[in-house]
């Protein structure tokens with residue numbers, strides 16, 4: 726049975742705890758220690774308020790489902806502790822030198838860094854962008870203003886530019902922009918819209934290159950406990966964890 730350490734006992738943490746199958750969450754850490762305590766009690770995991778002690782637990786893999794700040798602070802020490810790592814707050818990897826250092830550490834430690842598909846679909850084959858020419862790559866994200874903790878009377882574009890800048894301005898809402906950039910091997914173009922008439926978290930991907938062209942549209946149900954996060958993002962980690970020890974690997 727794969728043992729998991731969970732960094733971040735929020736919305737995503739709860740979804741994966743409820744779906745434990747082929748893996749067990751045995752240790753949890755949250756900067757709000759009452760959350761780790763309550764989570765530990767509900768799901769039978771050991772709660773920690775000291776990160777070094779959390780890493781001492783003999784877990785196989787740590788799932789970061791907390792924040793870009795948490796991923797930035799803790800990713801390296803997780804790998805150095807000899808654990809595989811799942812990063813949900815992918816915006817942390819927008820800093821190329823930080824990302825390269827992490828990959829180097831993972832290589833030296835013979836550990837893996839997993840980036841789940843999260844709130845989008847198609848991340849697998851978007852990797853063809855690394856081996857074949859791309860003419861255009863645009864991510865258009867549209868969310869209800871509530872999901873962005875904002876208000877708006879009408880559909881409004883609040884960002885248009887590169888993923889690198891978008892994840893710094895909207896770290897809780899655009900991790901997918903960085904996942905796509907890493908997958909296709911270039912800093913992709915991003916538009917971020919808020920629309921009071923849209924009740925889903927919508928991501929549209931426009932991708933053209935040597936392979937042909939693709940248009941992917943995902944209209945995600947927001948998580949009831951955190952409308953910024955699509956429910957699909959939590960399901961995506963769950964699917965990754967449930968299949969870690971599956972000999973049959975599906976997708977690119």
Ligand SMILES: NC(=O)C1=CN([C@@H]2O[C@H](COP(=O)(O)OP(=O)(O)OC[C@H]3O[C@@H](n4cnc5c(N)ncnc54)[C@H](O)[C@@H]3O)[C@@H](O)[C@H]2O)C=CC1
Nearest residue numbers: 733735736737756790791792795814843844897900954958
């Ligand atoms: N890659 C993707 O496609 C997606 C990524 N996300 C990201 O996943 C992460 C988790 O999302 P949710 O569970 O919905 O968030 P949430 O806000 O419901 O839960 C986050 C939990 O982490 C804790 N936390 C925050 N910073 C921390 C730190 N520095 N150290 C320890 N604990 C910390 C909070 O106290 C909270 O309990 C967020 O960063 C979110 O932006 C969300 C959706 C899609």
Ligand SMILES: O=C([O-])CC(=O)C(=O)O
Nearest residue numbers: 844898899900901954955
């Ligand atoms: O959950 C979503 O729809 C996307 C999201 O917040 C992110 O990329 O951080």
